[in-house]
């Protein structure tokens with residue numbers, strides 16, 4: 001006998017799909033270049049906001065959003081691989097994928113903030129480091145994307161595998177938040193709605209992520225100006 | 240004494256080798272591109288990032304500098320063997336450069352057209368037109384980098 005439970009809360013689902021769209025947009029704008037590189041930077045900073053939100057939500061979110069609830073410990077992984085794991089949220093292997101994705105994304109965004117394109121774009125924190133270090137981080141930024149892409153491909157393959165081999169649809173729950181689970185399991189689950197998402201905790205998470213975005217996209221530079229071209233002329237000098 | 244003289248001689252010839260024709264070409268083109276980067280940066284500041292600071296003459300001077308570099312015949316600095324060597328630093332020219340002559344010529348021409356177009360509108364001083372022409376220039380820089388420049 002199966003029953004419906006709420007597993008993914010709305011903020012988590014919004015995070016997920018906004019991330020999908022923004023990563024695609026960041027990729028396209030980076031590849032097309034020209035004026036779009038400015039948009040690449042803006043989208044990247046938006047992704048930073050999403051990432052910070054997800055990290056905070058991993059502590060303040062509803063049951064299955066919390067890192068402790070699905071942290072892939074060795075015993076959990078072993079149990080899963082032996083087919084003995086039982087649960088409703090991320091399974092331990094999926095959890096590994098979540099942490100890997102968040103980690104690589106952090107590197108991608110973190111290096112991007114200091115990157116430059118040698119043409120007419122610099123990440124918002126470029127001014128705090130040397131050009132040579134920025135060039136190195138730009139290299140990492142390019143490399144990191146290959147890892148990110150690899151993880152995304154694995155992620156999608158896993159979803160297809162679950163759909164066809166295990167007859168489990170993982171996409172619909174990420175859209176609706178609801179999942180069909182055996183009744184025995186459902187009884188161990190605290191529904192994430194309505195009590196799961198506390199308005200106060202949501203507001204706190206949003207405040208934290210918006211503050212980081214504000215700081216990175218101008219706040220820090222305003223407080224600690226390091227514009228290295230500040231001294232250059234605003235008008236053509238005499239020679 | 241003889242030893243010192245020999246050392247001096249060897250060092251001198253080694254230095255001469257470093258600044259041989261290949262290295263010189265690499266050094267000049269790296270200089271040219273750095274200079275381009277300085278000028279695109281100036282235009283970006285006054286036209287895109289902070290339009291209130293727009294100064295027509297300042298932007299026109301930068302645009303003219305870009306066009307002048309574009310029209311100076313940079314192709315001469317891509318002689319055989321210049322995919323290997325140290326100019327100001329190790330070159331980042333891809334060896335495929337020499338197999339992709341047609342594509343490179345197209346990319347370079349695109350840059351030249353965009354640069355001359357920018358110089359023309361910069362002289363007129365219309366900020367909106369300059370911004371658009373500048374976008375074409377930076378796009379052409381990237382087009383060539385994606386084609387022949389080794390990624391960081």
Ligand code: HEM
Pocket residue numbers: 022023024026027030031040041043044045047048108109110111112113114115116117118121122123124138141142145148391
């Ligand atoms: C704060 C956030 C970000 C900033 C400021 C930023 C900045 C940059 C810069 C300056 C480049 C040019 C590097 C070059 O030309 O060699 C670049 C390239 C790139 N960025 Fe980002 N980035 C950010 C976030 C991201 C994110 C989140 C992604 C992917 C999801 C991403 C994907 C890429 C890719 C694929 C390239 C390579 C483009 C190419 O091959 O031409 N970036 N980024």
